[in-house]
Amino acid sequence: xxxxxxxxxxxxxxxMLATALPLSAQSEDAGKGIEIDFLASYYDQDGDNSPVTxxxxxxxxQSISPVFLVKYTTRSGWDLSGSLGADNITSASTDNxxxxxxxxxxxxxxxxxxxxxxxxxxxxxxGNQTWGGNLGFSKEYDYRSLSGGFNWSLxxxxxxxxxxxxxxxxxxxxxxxxxxxQVEGTSDRETxxxxxxxxxxxxxKTVGIVExxxxxxxxxxxxxxxxxxxxxxxxxxxxxxxxxxxxxxRFSVNHAFTxxxxxxxxxxxxxxxxxxxATTIELEPHFRLPGTRPRWxxxxxxxxxxxxxxxxxxxxxxxxxxxxxxxxxxxxxxDSIKFGLGxxxxxxxxxxxxxxxxATYYDRDDGLTAFNLSFGFGFNM
Amino acid sequence: xxxxxxxxxxxxxxxxxxxxSQVKPWQKGTLSLDPMQVDDCMIHRFERNVEVxxxxxxxxxxxxxxxxxxxx
Numbered sequence: 001x002x003x004x005x006x007x008x009x010x011x012x013x014x015x016m017l018a019t020a021l022p023l024s025a026q027s028e029d030a031g032k033g034i035e036i037d038f039l040a041s042y043y044d045q046d047g048d049n050s051p052v053t054x055x056x057x058x059x060x061x062q063s064i065s066p067v068f069l070v071k072y073t074t075r076s077g078w079d080l081s082g083s084l085g086a087d088n089i090t091s092a093s094t095d096n097x098x099x100x101x102x103x104x105x106x107x108x109x110x111x112x113x114x115x116x117x118x119x120x121x122x123x124x125x126x127g128n129q130t131w132g133g134n135l136g137f138s139k140e141y142d143y144r145s146l147s148g149g150f151n152w153s154l155x156x157x158x159x160x161x162x163x164x165x166x167x168x169x170x171x172x173x174x175x176x177x178x179x180x181x182q183v184e185g186t187s188d189r190e191t192x193x194x195x196x197x198x199x200x201x202x203x204x205k206t207v208g209i210v211e212x213x214x215x216x217x218x219x220x221x222x223x224x225x226x227x228x229x230x231x232x233x234x235x236x237x238x239x240x241x242x243x244x245x246x247x248x249x250r251f252s253v254n255h256a257f258t259x260x261x262x263x264x265x266x267x268x269x270x271x272x273x274x275x276x277x278a279t280t281i282e283l284e285p286h287f288r289l290p291g292t293r294p295r296w297x298x299x300x301x302x303x304x305x306x307x308x309x310x311x312x313x314x315x316x317x318x319x320x321x322x323x324x325x326x327x328x329x330x331x332x333x334x335d336s337i338k339f340g341l342g343x344x345x346x347x348x349x350x351x352x353x354x355x356x357x358x359a360t361y362y363d364r365d366d367g368l369t370a371f372n373l374s375f376g377f378g379f380n381m
Numbered sequence: 382x383x384x385x386x387x388x389x390x391x392x393x394x395x396x397x398x399x400x401x402s403q404v405k406p407w408q409k410g411t412l413s414l415d416p417m418q419v420d421d422c423m424i425h426r427f428e429r430n431v432e433v434x435x436x437x438x439x440x441x442x443x444x445x446x447x448x449x450x451x452x453x
Binding site for chain 1 (some may be wrong): 403406407408409410411412414415416417418419422423424425426427428429430431432434435436437438439
């Protein structure tokens with residue numbers, strides 16, 4: 001159950017380097033070299049409503065996530081990219097679900113769980129159309145996921161309009177840890193995501209995009225190790241339907257008031273058949289710092305309001321005869337705000353060509369708080 | 382329903398703007414600035430990933446909605 005990150009990451013790193021080195025010799029001919037980005041994130045959350053312990057208990061969790069991205073353009077015009085990453089998670093509440101074969105906890109605040117993932121994608125432009133495909137893989141101690149998809153885009157109106165279509169399929173396997181930490185076999189989860197987008201250049205200073213996303217899921221959609229405390233005091237496994245359809249409409253507009261002041265705006269409406277609706281607004285006004293290099297600093301503001309599912313209830317509210325129930329606050333009614341600061345700059349005169357960083361604080365009105373720090377370095381080979 | 386109306390109104394506004402704009406390639410200098418790109422910056426993916434786990438409302442931002450446990 002416990003995955004050593006070095007065991008998983010080292011073969012992938014060797015494979016990526018082995019792939020990258022011969023390509024670097026061709027990069028001069030191709031005109032575009034290899035771009036490598038190293039990204040990393042530290043995430044720290046806390047709260048008192050963990051669904052793993054029936055809606056009562058610590059939600060404390062820390063996660064460190066390094067990711068390598070490699071991008072290469074071939075002489076024949078193919079854009080190839082790959083990513084390799086991991087999530088290294090320390091969680092208080094997974095104490096209750098991750099037992100070894102002797103029934104002893106191997107996951108706790110002093111131990112870690114790991115998720116590793118890799119993706120590969122390729123695309124090529126044919127006239128005003130671009131076709132692409134992708135494959136992906138991820139694994140954690142109780143979850144395995146394989147994914148594949150394709151995307152298509154069409155430039156119109158002198159590249160002032162772009163229509164996009166993306167279809168992705170995830171084939172997942174869930175290991176069914178029950179609320180006592182015992183494995184009850186495995187089950188499948190299938191997800192199909194469809195995205196339709198239209199981006200448009202309004203003016204030399206304004207660009208926008210509308211995106212409709214539809215996601216259809218089936219299979220084991222509840223978390224078998226999450227428990228619910230019934231009004232009788234009995235602790236039982238969370239029960240949720242085995243199908244879910246989600247729809248989201250996103251609208252983004254970026255406007256340059258001056259070449260040194262750009263406002264990025266984002267709005268989204270969400271609806272699903274578990275009765276959740278939500279609205280999200282994000283604003284990121286970018287300010288260019290003085291100097292020859294385009295260095296940008298920007299405050300981050302995000303507001304999210306969610307009307308929760310009827311399947312959610314507080315501890316000791318559901319009766320034993322109820323068909324579906326969960327204590328997972330992620331599916332409840334709440335408002336959240338996020339604020340922070342971001343910075344990005346190109347770098348000249350060194351192997352490192354770009355740097356970006358973001359730090360944000362998240363506050364949900366049910367008491368969940370989180371801090372996230374992420375940064376990225378970009379190299380050109 | 383009001384939220385749906387607001388989003389449809391935004392969509393119509395965009396459609397009406399589309400009808401009367403034709404920006405020439407030599408006018409697109411400002412559009413090439415990093416903050417003007419319609420996609421999120423690369424490190425924003427981490428926050429999107431958290432949103433998928435911590436908020437029941439996922440999707441609509443290019444992020445995936447399947448795979449991963451994200452248990453807490």
